[in-house]
Amino acid sequence: MALSYEIPVNAVAESVYSAAYAAVKAIDSNMGTHWFGLSGHCPPSWIYFDLGSKKxxxxxxxxxxSSDVPQTHNIQISDDASSWETVVSGWxxxxxxxxxxxxxxxVEGRYIRLYITASKRTYGTxxxxxxxxxxVTAPTVTTQAVTDIAPTTATGNVTIPDTGGENCSKRxxxxxxxxxxxxADSKSEEVGSFGTGAFTRPMTGLSPGQHYYVKGYAYNSAGYGYGGQVEFDTNLDGGGGNPGAWLSGWAKRVRLxxxxxxxxxxxxxxxxxxxLGTSVGRxxxxxxxxxxxxxxxANRKKIAVTTSNGQxxxxxxxxxxxxxxxxxWLWVKVPSVAxxxxxxxxxxYDKNHADNTDYVGDPSDAVVHNVWDTNFKLVTHMRDxxxxxxxxxxxxxANDGTKVGAGEPAVTVAGKIADAQDFDGDNDYITIPSDASLNLSTGDWTISFWVRIDELKNCGFFALGTGVHYKTIYIQQARDESIIWMMDADGIPPWDIYHVVGDVVAIETWxxxxxxxxxxxxxMxxxxxxxxxxxxxxxxxxLNNYEVYLGRWYFDTGYEHNGFLDEIRVAISARSAAWRKACYE
Structure with a gap:
């Protein structure tokens, strides 16, 4: 940055030839006047200048x-005009x-001295x-490692090597x-007048077993100066075990x-x-x-998710x-949720780590089968x-589905969870071939799906077991805002279960x-x-067979769903109230 040159408020010399050549003549903005010292006093000789305050x-x-050049000087700085620091020699x-x-x-100081070590004549001038x-610039700050780490407290360690030209008012x-x-984040601050040197600050209100990022800082009239970032993990409550243990080889993590x-x-x-996103979670x-x-x-698989032990x-x-x-959108199989x-x-997450293909995959990768245990017989996210x-x-x-035609239905990014399928209410539907894994004839099971309805009409959402009209599980909508589910044991009319509940369907609502x-x-x-x-x-x-129709009744046209379907699942388990709530939330 460019220097701003100013005239000192006073000048003092080691000697003065006469009043006409006083020391202050060197700061009177007149090139026709001069300070001269006594003859025979040089070398050495000196004159110092007072800036009025520390700068x-x-x-x-x-x-x-002109008659006294060349003249050689040391430039010296002082806070008290007594102890001098040489910043330039032999100028x-x-x-x-x-x-x-x-x-x-x-250099910070109030006084500047020209210490004359050689001159053409025997006096200083x-x-x-x-x-x-x-x-003034923002302070220079360095951040040291955090110490005294406990479950909810720690100590931050910081040094200010350079205040930036004036004492810091905050640090x-x-x-x-x-x-x-x-x-703007959590901070521990003190206010006053602070020079260079090291200091510590207590950090409180921390969470046990959490990974934190820390910076030291200081403030003067030019603004904030920050030190480099350091990281640490708080201990778990009780201080035992390996609190916040780190998964080896990974650079960064965040707690979920x-x-x-x-x-x-x-x-x-x-x-x-x-x-994950810019505004997610509670x-x-x-x-x-x-x-x-x-x-x-391309780096999406350079991630890992661990349980609370971090490993x-x-x-x-x-x-x-x-x-x-x-x-x-990630689906994570958690061994135990308390x-x-x-x-x-x-x-x-670490861009420099290898793809974590042993634990992380796309829907087409075999490793994701481990996310869905053997109770799950169908899980489709309804994306193309x-x-x-x-x-x-x-x-x-591998109960994959086939659309009636390419883009029929069309994928939409406006699903309940990422993408979904958008059925046009005319001729869109999806079929899944019959497979023994979908045999729900006996035992407990759960069929679940998200739906958004754009038109009230008689149409099907889900049908399992086609070919014989009554040996089927149907879930459908009626045009009067009803939801209907139907099942039959023997394939002979009437339905063993034909349950209609009105006023439960809402338009354009998931x-x-x-x-x-x-x-x-x-x-239901x-x-x-x-x-x-x-x-x-x-x-x-x-069931007659185990074929699945999505978005229509299997046995007749004109009953196609108009709206979205997302996250369709079939499991051979009667999901508990706690499971259903957790899935919904």
């Missing part, structure tokens, strides 16, 4: 009487009656003098859990928390949805830093990764995969329906917990 000095300009001014400049690394003042440490903290208020009972091998958190680190879609990896299916829009306490996971004519089953059963068989009782639920009614299935129930 950041980065240079001088001096003019020497020679060889041109007279002209202000000559000498710059040097900025100076015609005019100016002090070069360096503008402290700031931290967050996402990286690159500023004073499953809210205990969504979990009414402990769940095992539960596939939890992790949505607190609308911005986790776009994950995308900033990974840089592109046990969970299987992950990437339903969709959209780097351009900084969004991703009730009565939050469950923590850690998401690791591998092309516009098909949808994919993410389970090992709804989740789950038909659950537990023993011989069949119950809406939105996780609303019980729409139960029936008892009498006799032996036998």
């Amino acid at each position: 950041r000095i980065g240079g001088v300009k001096a003019a020497i009487f 020679v001014v060889s041109v007279g009656n002209t202000l000559k400049e000498k710059t040097f690394p900025a 100076c015609t005019e003098f100016r002090a070069g003042i360096s503008p 402290g440490v700031c931290w967050n859990t996402t990286g690159n903290p500023t004073v 928390t499953i809210d205990q208020n969504d979990i009414d009972a402990a769940l095992a091998n539960f596939p939890i949805l992790v949505h 607190n609308s958190d911005d986790v776009s830093f994950v995308f900033d680190e990974l840089e592109n879609d 046990t990896q969970c299987y992950v299916e990437i339903e969709k990764w959209d780097h351009a829009n900084e969004q991703a 009730s009565g306490a939050d469950t923590d996971l850690y998401l690791y 995969d591998p092309d516009t004519s098909h949808i994919r089953d993410s389970t090992v059963n 709804m989740k329906f789950e038909l659950v068989r537990s023993g011989n009782t069949v119950t 639920y809406k939105n996780g917990s609303i019980n729409l009614g139960s029936d008892v299935l009498a006799g032996t129930y036998q």
